[in-house]
Amino acid sequence: MKKLLNLRLFVLLLVSLFAVTGCQSGEGSENGGSEDGSVEFEFWAAPNPTQEQFWDEMAQKYMEENEDVTINVSPMPESPSSEAGIQSAIAAGNAPAISENISRxxxxxxxxxxxxVPLNEFDGYQELIEERQMSETMSTWTFADDQQFVLPIYSNAMLFGWRMDILNELxxxxxxxTYDEVLEVGQKLKDExxxxxxxxxxxxxKPTWSARWFDFFMIYNAASEGNGFVEGSEFTADDEAGVETLKFFQDLSENGLLLTREATDPFESGDSIMMDLGPWTFSYWDEKFPEMEQGETYELAMPPVPEGEESTTFADTKGLSIYASATEDQQKAAFDFVKWVFSDAENDLEWFEATxxxxxxxxxxxxxTFTSxxxxxxxxxxxxxxIPNSVPPMDNPQTAEIQELIGTQGLNPVVNGDKDxxxxxEDIKTAIDGVLK
Known part of the structure; x- marks a missing residue:
């Protein structure tokens, strides 16, 4: 995860530069449509070799069927972050027509x-959603103005890993x-x-804003049954779930169940028995910890909840966006390419196998298609x-500031024993209200 940037202020600066150069009109692009009807555009893949290779292969196959389209796939710049690289490109007037790696x-x-630009305004958008079987997933991605600016590519419904071998010993x-069951396990663990x-x-x-996705929001989303926390510019968090979430962390801390100093592979070594876990972990385990086997060494589970509630979790997810600086021909060609890719489940399988x-x-x-x-x-x-039980990041431009405040005003002092x-x-609510006004 990237370090906190004041992205919103940076974006506003870039917008003013963007407007001065006239790039938003989509005119004057060097790689737009030509008189013979051909079109060329840039596709920026995430700075990950497997993802770049996937998109390059998809582009080559698409171009074989569409000889009047040229797609140039390259990794997006990531200095100091991929977000900053995109913003700098927008300001300089050389943004791609389309890129992946965009969070909500x-x-x-x-x-x-x-x-x-809004993707839902392209001809064929609804057909794409239906063909890819993603209507339920998209319902949590719609922006507050009912527009859809990002098409999610993948969704990691974040789970917890549990050391089943140690649980069995206990x-x-x-x-x-449930919270009570977790605390019971924790007490028995400390006794033994x-x-x-x-x-x-x-x-x-730590106040790191992005870290809140993998601790606070995993627990909060479960306690609130998927409440959006912030909808557009409105603070819509569930008070009961907010207090329950922080009280759970408070109980864990007061019972000595949290290790907050840095440690190397504590879950794998058995020094801890619970871990927030994404699917990227398993290739690491295959190489470094082959003894980690599901059903024997560990099990996976949704986040714990207060008594009697269904569990929901945080969705670590990113997607594609089409840029306003591209010409109309480039935008249409970029969308058609996306529609072509995601209208075939075999392409999603290839993505899944690669990443x-x-x-x-x-x-x-x-x-x-995915059974085998x-x-x-x-x-x-x-x-x-x-996937249908996971909630993507909030759709607010001040996401980084809001999530930093969750840490500094709430989670960090609760875990440190400085606040109940x-x-x-209450401090989180007051601070976030100040940001949203």
């Missing part, structure tokens, strides 16, 4: 500055599902192994099952 929060910043046959911890996560005492990132499809768990792959990689099955849950939640 960053998409909101770009949309606020009119740097990207006398537990199942993963704990005083040197072990329930959850090792140094970020719990381990679950395609953002409602039918991923039961579409026969999921059978061969059973650890990915629960991620696929829970009720006071911390």
């Amino acid at each position: 929060g960053f998409g909101a910043q770009l949309a606020e500055s009119n740097a990207i 006398g537990f046959e199942e993963v704990p599902k 192994y005083p040197e072990k911890y329930l959850w090792a996560r140094g970020d719990l005492v 381990n990132l679950p395609p953002a499809r409602d039918d991923l768990a039961d579409n026969e 792959f999921l059978e061969e990689n059973p650890e990915l099955k629960q991620y696929a099952d829970n 849950a009720e006071q911390a939640w």
Whole structure:
């Protein structure tokens, strides 16, 4: 994850430069449509070799069927971050026609500055959503103005890993599902192994805004049954869920169940028995910790909840956006390319096989296209099952500031023992209201 940037102020600066150069009109592009009807455009892939290779292969196949289109695939600049690289390109007037690696929060910043265009206004948009079987997934991605600026490519429904072997030693046959059950496990753990911890996560005492996706929001989304927290510019968080979330962290801290100093592979070594886990972990385990086997060493589970509630989780997810600086011909060609890619489930399978990132499809768990792959990689099955039960990042341009305040005003002091849950939640609300006004 990238370090905190004051992205919103940077975007506003770039917008003014963007407007001065007249780039938003889409005119004067060097690679637009030509008199013979051909069109050429730039596609920026995420700065990841497997993703760049996937998009390059898709572009080559598409161009074989569409000889009047030229797609130039290259990795986006990432200095000091991919977001900053995109913003700099917008300001300089050399943004691509389309790029991936756009989160919902960053998409909101770009949309606020009119740097990207609504995808739902392209002919064939609804057909694409239906063909890719992603209507339910898209319902959580719609922006506050009912426009759709980002098409999600993948969705990691973040899960918790539990050391099942150690749970069995402690006398537990199942993963704990509620706060009370988690605390019961934690107490038994400390009784038997005083040197072990329930959850090792140094970020719990750090203000890093992006870290909140993998601690606070995993627990909050579960407690609130998927409440959006902030909708557009309105603070819509659930008070009861907010307090319950912080009280859970408070209880973990007061019972000595959190390891907040940095540690190397604490879950794999057994120093902790609970870990926020994304599907990218498994290739690392295959290489470094082959003894980690689902059903034996560990199990996967949705976040714990207050008694009697259904669980929801955070969706680590990014997608594609089309830029306003591209010509109309480039924008249409870019959308047609996207529609071509995602209208064939075999392309999503190729993506899944290459990246381990679950395609953002409602039918991923039961579409026969993916059955063999999921059978061969059973650890990915629960991620696929829970895509519809996961919530993407908020769609606010001030996402970074808001999530930093969740840390500094609430989670960090609660874990450090400096505030109780009720006071911390009130402080979070007051601070965020000040940002949104």
